[in-house]
Amino acid sequence: MKKINKDILTWVIIILFFTLIIIAYNQVNNKYTDFGEDAALPAELHPIVEEKKDILLKKASKIGITVIITEKVRSIKQQNELYRQGRVKEGDVVTHAKGGESYHNYGLAFDYALENQEGELIWDIHYDGNNNDKSDWFEVADLAKDMGFTWGGDWHHFKDYPHLQMDFGLSIRQLKNGLRPKAK
The missing domain is CATH 1.20.5 (Single alpha-helices involved in coiled-coils or other helix-helix interfaces)
Structure with missing residues (x-):
């Protein structure tokens, strides 16, 4: 016994x-903090996304590409307005994400454009401003992907060439439920 x-x-x-x-x-x-469903949405990019965005801009500049950030964090209201575009408002459809369904709403995504030597924004994905026979858009996307970003140009259902995001392994559902990546 x-x-x-x-x-x-x-x-x-x-x-x-x-x-x-x-x-x-x-x-x-x-790697995550759980704030629950009533978690406040951020007003700024997540610190890691912000830091890597700045590094991306410097890397692009070193190869002769000027990247301009055109959009960072969006409110639910702003996202819903974009979603209406091309549906109930004039313009082309630019997103399939309603408010709360975009990584922009959680400070984990930003959009970019290119700037030519005359200071004009370039949206042409074939533009080769640094004259190396490669698309500057794809060069920036490759730099970003090497840094851990997901590029909207790789999406199969909807190509969103200006879009870069870091999801930290979190789904939109998890973000909606209040889970957030820690700052470091």
Whole structure:
């Protein structure tokens, strides 16, 4: 009988030990903060996205490409207005995301354009302003992807060439439910 109690106690200690290790590991490696469904939407880009955006602009500049950020964080209202474009408002459809369904709403995305030497914004995805026989849009996208961004030009259902985002492994559903990536 004492042997059985000793064996049970040994297993309980082993299980507790591994449970504590798992809890400690998750605390150290937890990349997300859960604010719940009523989490406030950010007014600025996530700090990591902002930092990598700035690095991207410098890298592009070094290869003769001037990138202009045209849009960062959008409110739900702004996103809904964009969604109406091409549907109930004049213009082309520019998004398939309603308010709350865009990574822009969570500070995890931005849009860009190129600027030529005359200071004009360029939206032509074939533009080669640095004259290296490569599309500047695709050069910027490649730099961004190497830095961990997802590029809207790679999407199959809707090509969004100006769009770059970092989702940190979070779905829109998770973001809507208040989960946010930690700053660092």
